Amino acid sequence: MEAFLGNLALGFGVALTLNNIFLCFVGCMVGTLIGVLPGVGPIATIAMLLPITFGLDPTGALIMLAGIYYGAQYGGSTTAILVNIPGEATSVVTTLDGHQMARQGRAGVALGIAAMSSFFAGTVATLFIAALGKPLTKLAQLFGPAEYFSLMIMGLVFAVVLARGSILKAICMIFLGLVLATVGTDLETGQERMTLGIQDLSDGVDFAVLAMGIFGFAEIVRNLENPETRDVVRAAIGRLWPTKADFRASYFPILRGTLTGASLGILPGNGAVLGPFASYTMEKKLSKDPSRFGRGAIEGVAGPEAANNAGAQTAFIPLLTLGIPPNAVMALMVGAMTIHGIIPGPQVMTKNPELFWGMVASMWLGNLMLVIINLPLIGLWVKLLQVPYRLMFPAIMIFCCIGIYSINNSTSDVMFTAFFGVVGYTLLKFGFEPAPMLLGFVLGKLMEEKLRQALILSRGSFSTFVERPVSGVLLAVAMIMLLIALLPSIRKGRDEVFTE
């Protein structure tokens, strides 16, 4: 307990310097500004804003990035409530009741409760990370290559199970991501693989380039294709502070949402996506009058928003303790950390305690900042959302171009982004969901490394993955999840959750 408080104190000592508070503030601000734009989710936002952190010291840069991340998350919820367009998968649920509330003239209350439940969830999740970080790092020391490999397999299976639509298609996307990850110089032999002789590919495909092409540019093209049906709330925003009755209705949903989201967020394979769905379903089941849901029930905003934010934050745990990014956003964080010379993993906590705990503390600070910044600025976001898309998309396009160019000062990166934009558009047209592909790509290199190491240790025998107990259990869990997802009855349930 003492160590726990000591660590937090150390963290707050780092985060609460004037300089770092300012960076966190700027991060939250620009993160929200970009994240509010319809069709720009956290992934595109972070990829776009990465270069602005390059000039900073590592701790400051990570604090600012964390701010951008939370800003982007919250910006997504704002768009979901005000315009009924979810910025990304996790805010889909918020559109259901949040937008209905906005139409009834209660947009202010919806945004207010979203901010407050996010803040509460963020506070709990910060404590969660602080408490769990150390023990999990110890666990990581027990992990050999075989265990790492099996854990990542489990993560990928999880991503398949969570993907929308056909399971076969999601599996194909994982394979595509894994193949793309093998492009570039082979780590052990130094031989160039599938680079087509292109110099810029010898380091492999840059993750930010891939993500920006698929989530930034392909999305613009898709939005242009569907004629605009943005219905920005015309009704008054109304009061921001929820009434006593609102609070009473929200206490328990927030509490339950936080716990659900925080525990799901730890799972590798983007468990955080599941949080808001689980919370919404749970609140609906527990409600005395389920018919209110979908018509502006405040529990339908409070619970999922808490789950969303808690999950967004605990998703840092696998990254910081095991060095495994559980989703695309965390993979971008890895990229940012590597640029500053930090290799994420258990050693960060021991070698660089100021950085680690400073970042944990700044997560909390970021959440507080969001409440302070956003509530007074809602009017501004509403104005921004009324800008027609034909003016918005060139702005998004040029920001993306400048962002990608600035990461490596490379023109070919911009060219590759356009190429992956075409690939992303093609995939969308064929009904593939790109999220599993990105996760496959993210984990690909590490998986290959661990697979090769494990097979060297076992002298080429695959049985090592089953015989080692921890690895065997992880693989068994993965198999069971896959089988369950394939069962017809569960599949129906899964489709219902996603179509709701």
Add this chain to the structure above:
Amino acid sequence: MTGQVSSEAQKAPGLIKSTQEFGAGLFLIAVACFFLWQALELPRGSLRAMGPGMLPQSLAVMLAAGGIGLVLTSIFTKGPALERWSLRGPFFIFGGIVLFSLLIRTCGLAVAGPVSMIFGTMASPEFRWKESVIFSIILTSVCVLIFKVLLRLPIPVIGTMLEPFVPF
């Protein structure tokens, strides 16, 4: 992406019940063949000491198998039809990005910004020349202010080709 079966699919006789799945499968098979062709020259090694070619080759084979699986499903189960592909959006958006990458070093952001944005805005059916030109110039100035003046990113505002003509 919507689960609707368009009239086109209902007209299509017999064999293929979902043109979207069918196309998706063919696309994956093509991609897999490309990777396989590229990876075949790499030494495979053995399981005990994997070579650089082992994983790409096996992944490409698995990808192809997935593609074949999709083609088979498209024959046996009903599914969505292929959506209409638009050319205008992708052409102008991706073209605009390519223009940006070609112009940024040589002419700098001052030229690359407006040119790529004006080209890009043509993607929208509501395109208007005047609005597009004015807007792109304003936005470029904002970008110069944010990225160059405030954030000091090393992005060239005036490119190498234009430098001799600029007096300051």
